[in-house]
Amino acid sequence: AAENGLDGWLRYAPLPCTTQCHSKVPANIVVLNATETSPIYVAGTELQTGLKSICGSHAELIHGQCKASSSVVVGTIEQYRKTCGNLSEIPELEEDGFWLSTKGNDVQILGSNDRGALYGAFEYLSMLAQGNFSEVAYATSPSAPIRWVNQWDNLDGSIERGYGGPSIFFKNGTVVEDLTRVKQYGRLLASIRINAVVVNNVNANASLLSSENLKGLGRIADAFRPYGVKVGISLNFASPETFGGLDTYDPLNSSVIKWWSNITDQLYQNVPDMAGYLVKGDSEGQPGPEIYNRTLAQGANLFAKALQPYGGIVMFRAFVYNQLNESDWKADRAKAAVDFFKPLDGEFEENVVIQIKYGPIDFQVREPTSPLFANLLNTNTAIELEVTQEYLGQQSHLVYLPPLWKTVLDFDLRVDHKPSLVRDIVTGKRFNRKLGGSAAVVNVGTNTTWLGSYLSMSNLYAYGRLAWNPADDPEAMVQDWIQLTFGLDPTVLKTLTRMSMESWPAYLNYSGNLGIQTLTDILYTHYGPNPATQDNNGWGQWTRADHTTVGMDRTISNGTGYSGQYPEEIAAMYENIDTTPDNLCLWFHHVNWTHHLHSGKTVIQHFYDAHYSGADTAQSFFTQWESLKGKVDEERYNHVRHRLDYQTGHSIVWRDAISNFYYNMTSIPDDSKRVSHY
Ligand code: GCU
Numbered sequence: 001a002a003e004n005g006l007d008g009w010l011r012y013a014p015l016p017c018t019t020q021c022h023s024k025v026p027a028n029i030v031v032l033n034a035t036e037t038s039p040i041y042v043a044g045t046e047l048q049t050g051l052k053s054i055c056g057s058h059a060e061l062i063h064g065q066c067k068a069s070s071s072v073v074v075g076t077i078e079q080y081r082k083t084c085g086n087l088s089e090i091p092e093l094e095e096d097g098f099w100l101s102t103k104g105n106d107v108q109i110l111g112s113n114d115r116g117a118l119y120g121a122f123e124y125l126s127m128l129a130q131g132n133f134s135e136v137a138y139a140t141s142p143s144a145p146i147r148w149v150n151q152w153d154n155l156d157g158s159i160e161r162g163y164g165g166p167s168i169f170f171k172n173g174t175v176v177e178d179l180t181r182v183k184q185y186g187r188l189l190a191s192i193r194i195n196a197v198v199v200n201n202v203n204a205n206a207s208l209l210s211s212e213n214l215k216g217l218g219r220i221a222d223a224f225r226p227y228g229v230k231v232g233i234s235l236n237f238a239s240p241e242t243f244g245g246l247d248t249y250d251p252l253n254s255s256v257i258k259w260w261s262n263i264t265d266q267l268y269q270n271v272p273d274m275a276g277y278l279v280k281g282d283s284e285g286q287p288g289p290e291i292y293n294r295t296l297a298q299g300a301n302l303f304a305k306a307l308q309p310y311g312g313i314v315m316f317r318a319f320v321y322n323q324l325n326e327s328d329w330k331a332d333r334a335k336a337a338v339d340f341f342k343p344l345d346g347e348f349e350e351n352v353v354i355q356i357k358y359g360p361i362d363f364q365v366r367e368p369t370s371p372l373f374a375n376l377l378n379t380n381t382a383i384e385l386e387v388t389q390e391y392l393g394q395q396s397h398l399v400y401l402p403p404l405w406k407t408v409l410d411f412d413l414r415v416d417h418k419p420s421l422v423r424d425i426v427t428g429k430r431f432n433r434k435l436g437g438s439a440a441v442v443n444v445g446t447n448t449t450w451l452g453s454y455l456s457m458s459n460l461y462a463y464g465r466l467a468w469n470p471a472d473d474p475e476a477m478v479q480d481w482i483q484l485t486f487g488l489d490p491t492v493l494k495t496l497t498r499m500s501m502e503s504w505p506a507y508l509n510y511s512g513n514l515g516i517q518t519l520t521d522i523l524y525t526h527y528g529p530n531p532a533t534q535d536n537n538g539w540g541q542w543t544r545a546d547h548t549t550v551g552m553d554r555t556i557s558n559g560t561g562y563s564g565q566y567p568e569e570i571a572a573m574y575e576n577i578d579t580t581p582d583n584l585c586l587w588f589h590h591v592n593w594t595h596h597l598h599s600g601k602t603v604i605q606h607f608y609d610a611h612y613s614g615a616d617t618a619q620s621f622f623t624q625w626e627s628l629k630g631k632v633d634e635e636r637y638n639h640v641r642h643r644l645d646y647q648t649g650h651s652i653v654w655r656d657a658i659s660n661f662y663y664n665m666t667s668i669p670d671d672s673k674r675v676s677h678y
Contacts, residue, residue, distance in 0.1 A: 021133075030072070039118035043109070047074065075117055100136060102136050153199060155174070198231075237287040277303050278355070314352045316353070316354055320341075322336065338371050363391055374565075374567050380436050396650070401459045449639070508614070543586070612672075615651040663675045
């Protein structure tokens, strides 16, 4: 059963035998000029395995020479022109892009580079696996060069906010011996066109830089290289002192500068194509440039300069904030990123990218778009998403995340009164930046499902698709994933599509609606209902709920002034409660529980109703899934059924905990008389 999980969406389940299958499948696979470690070589073997498994046909692998008929030719455009002749019709491609043309059983898969060719091979196999034999001819290029994932793996093998078992990379302080799972991860990532993995936790341990571990990183990079996936690492800012034995880590100190450039040299000796560094500085207890009175830009540029000779990139995180005092009405953690980074716009080196979480707080079930995207006009930016469901049910709840991510990617910030979609900002288009893109915290582990749950894999799949094309459609993406993962049964497709599309709205309803954030335990586990933990502490994820009122006043006129961090049109919309959408009402405004929303309901009644309706929907997932018995193999059927059974119960726990908490706080009865005092 394990292979069900390890292959993820690359199962290549046999199609029911059709004549199409036989007449349209090429008899040969022509691999242009590939060495064994090249992604093109992998493309060749992947095509051979895929064709055999999907269509039951054996295709001959031919290396380095062209063969015209009944062939799938895979290589770079340049190699094709040299080996096979002219190709006039192909449009310009960006780096990693590819051309795919299928005419009967003649197929061309041509990349702008090796990586692109491999991506094209996966695309073709994805079509076949879904029974799609149509004739196509198109070119596709990535929206942005940075399509990374982050793993929060610690060297001892644990994973911060990971729910799929221990690390596939590290154990006992070093890199694991057997890198089979790393290769399998590389294969999955290549198929969704991810081009780099940061392998260790942002809360980084400097001992990653030991000479033994540098060799280990070299082995990880070797394992990933055939898949076109590069390795990046998280750095601990204080390493020169804590690991290097210097008495300072001041980013402007010449011995510190030398130390980092020496470490960088050593890294590139072991990993010649290293992607770069990820840095969390001056945040949540992590060291940074602040104690030396240096700016975050000076901190980021230290690494940028060390990487420049090698073409590496620094992903510098915008997740920087301080603890605050709730008795200060104007204190607001949501403002921190703009406060810290806006003054530094334009001061970062060209190979620095500011990695910005989608919302201003921390991966909540709903947040407004981070205003920082609108405030860095002369700096590269990337969006940070989270595939691992930290606050969002930790893989024990079904939550298909792209609809949430799209609320941010598709948001128009109206910078200078011009269309300014977040997806066009992070891809560099809006402000003409060369670098940009996205990163997602994924946290797969050694569990054979990777993430700890079969259904959660739709989020990883769709993340890759959105990194390539942030305009892609959540429903279309999940449908491809379902067919690739569970086969072509139309009932399975319909049911699982519906469940997936209903899942985020349901979780939103029972865990944190109207923009109040996720009412989970925020002090430690980030799991389960615990609304009391939001307030009376320094974390700044406050609700300011009391007997009569609730919500954060983030207006300029009377509150924290956060709304003023947005461009004029957006600021005006959020400043005024009449134009603030209900779903962010409590994010921006402090109101009476009896305040009437645009929907006509009071805030408290909306709470009660949303919690009941969210839990009802979650319960329906269980029955919907049960209707698929016999249509999904038993192992996966039972695994998912067990999780949904749990979710059914836990959604009721959520519903009752939150409804009762606020009923007890407000004494305002539920119109439908469902909620009562304990
Ligand atoms: C969240 C998460 C932490 C993580 C942090 C970050 O707060 O709970 O575990 O370190 O984000 O993104 O740096």
